[in-house]
Amino acid sequence: MAQNVYKAHDHHVCIDSAVARARALCEQQGARLTPVRQRVLELVWANHKPVGAYDLLPKLAEEGFNSAPPTVYRALDFLLDLGLVHRISSLNAFIGCTHPGEAHPSCFFVCRECGEAQELDAEQVNKIARQAEAMLGVRVEQQMTELMGLCPRCQDAA
Amino acid sequence: MAQNVYKAHDHHVCIDSAVARARALCEQQGARLTPVRQRVLELVWANHKPVGAYDLLPKLAEEGFNSAPPTVYRALDFLLDLGLVHRISSLNAFIGCTHPGEAHPSCFFVCRECGEAQELDAEQVNKIARQAEAMLGVRVEQQMTELMGLCPRCQDAA
DNA sequence: GGAGATTAGGTTATAATATTGCAATTCTAC
DNA sequence: GTAGAATTGCAATATTATAACCTAATCTCC
Numbered sequence: 001m002a003q004n005v006y007k008a009h010d011h012h013v014c015i016d017s018a019v020a021r022a023r024a025l026c027e028q029q030g031a032r033l034t035p036v037r038q039r040v041l042e043l044v045w046a047n048h049k050p051v052g053a054y055d056l057l058p059k060l061a062e063e064g065f066n067s068a069p070p071t072v073y074r075a076l077d078f079l080l081d082l083g084l085v086h087r088i089s090s091l092n093a094f095i096g097c098t099h100p101g102e103a104h105p106s107c108f109f110v111c112r113e114c115g116e117a118q119e120l121d122a123e124q125v126n127k128i129a130r131q132a133e134a135m136l137g138v139r140v141e142q143q144m145t146e147l148m149g150l151c152p153r154c155q156d157a158a
Numbered sequence: 159m160a161q162n163v164y165k166a167h168d169h170h171v172c173i174d175s176a177v178a179r180a181r182a183l184c185e186q187q188g189a190r191l192t193p194v195r196q197r198v199l200e201l202v203w204a205n206h207k208p209v210g211a212y213d214l215l216p217k218l219a220e221e222g223f224n225s226a227p228p229t230v231y232r233a234l235d236f237l238l239d240l241g242l243v244h245r246i247s248s249l250n251a252f253i254g255c256t257h258p259g260e261a262h263p264s265c266f267f268v269c270r271e272c273g274e275a276q277e278l279d280a281e282q283v284n285k286i287a288r289q290a291e292a293m294l295g296v297r298v299e300q301q302m303t304e305l306m307g308l309c310p311r312c313q314d315a316a
Numbered sequence: 317g318g319a320g321a322t323t324a325g326g327t328t329a330t331a332a333t334a335t336t337g338c339a340a341t342t343c344t345a346c
Numbered sequence: 347g348t349a350g351a352a353t354t355g356c357a358a359t360a361t362t363a364t365a366a367c368c369t370a371a372t373c374t375c376c
Contacts (some may be wrong), residue, residue: 004294006294006295012160016339020366022298024318030173032343032352032353034162034353036315036353036354044189044241049249052332052333053334054332054334056335064357066355067336068355068357069335070331070335070336070354070355070356070357071354071355071356073333073334073335074353074354079187080336088316089248089304090302092333092334092362095234097182109191109285109290109294109296109298111296112299120289120290121286121289123287124282124283124286124289125283125286127280128278128279128282128283128303128305130253131279131282132267132276132278132305136162136164136267136309136310137164137309137310137313138267138276138305138307138308139270139307139308139313140230140305140306140307141266141306141307141308142305142306142307143272143303143304143305143306144248144303144304145283145286145301145302145303145304146247146254146301146302146303147286147287147290147298147300148297148298148299148300148301149296149298149299149300150296150297150299151294151295151296152295152296154295155295155297156355190323190324190372192324192325193323194324195324210361210362211362211363212361212363224325224326224327226326226327226328226358226360228325228326228327228362228363228365229325229326231362231363231364232324232325236324250333250362250363279375291358295352
């Protein structure tokens, strides 16, 4: 299971290590972590809530970056390709990945109240994929699972 | 596992039984399967490919139905609530469900070539949900899984 | 069967998300 | 240093979804 976001933690470490992993991965793959791309990654990691592409635009603008939609979508596509971020389809939003290294299954729990997302172990989803391949003859190339509900904190609050 | 869409079948049966199930379910729940709603359901069932809301509009228009976006979105929302259709988030599209009866986990394989979707057994996804509840203390209310890849036919074609 | 409540549908406008196409620039490898 | 590739800037537009407000149909209960 990935790191538990519901435990108290120094979030700067999350951001810093995300950038460090990104840098390493880009070097390894011969990809370029340009200023926009790095800044988008940092902004996605600003907290543990999936962020919309259009939420990033004004923040980039403030900092003097170009801020037209294609800029942020291109950066996000780049990060998605490297598995540095995941897309939460049901929210049209993006969130940082804790164990990047090319595209891999996306499996998250998202709280409908606070919006925080917790990455989950995707082992069971792999089972579904293997089962479908065996029983139906399909070939699975991508997987995503999204669970929605209430996180521990928001249950307590209610 | 739900019916296998890759096997030859008389598709009229799919549509007819979908409508029959819908009628029964609506009766049971005291909901009204109005003409627009039934027609939208039939159109969603026109084939086994997820269909976009905006693809339905012109077809409804041809048949003299009102055809503004809210009309089709309302019909789709109604059908979603009853579990008669599912939303494929990664495609912004909708597909008929073979075993309706209020909202339930959505689990599909979608072919990236032909676009056909095959509903899968969601038992493993339930396991993920229970695991997340046990280990993280979250409460899961909704689930969706989407697998992407190549269906048997499109593998053969390639 | 009629009054009031509820549900469904019509209409217009607009919000939110995402992409296309092309020109300009920067980087990389030779 | 130059050709080719990757990246960015920019303007326009496509696609998906909802808001707000009103009218009409249907239900419920007496």
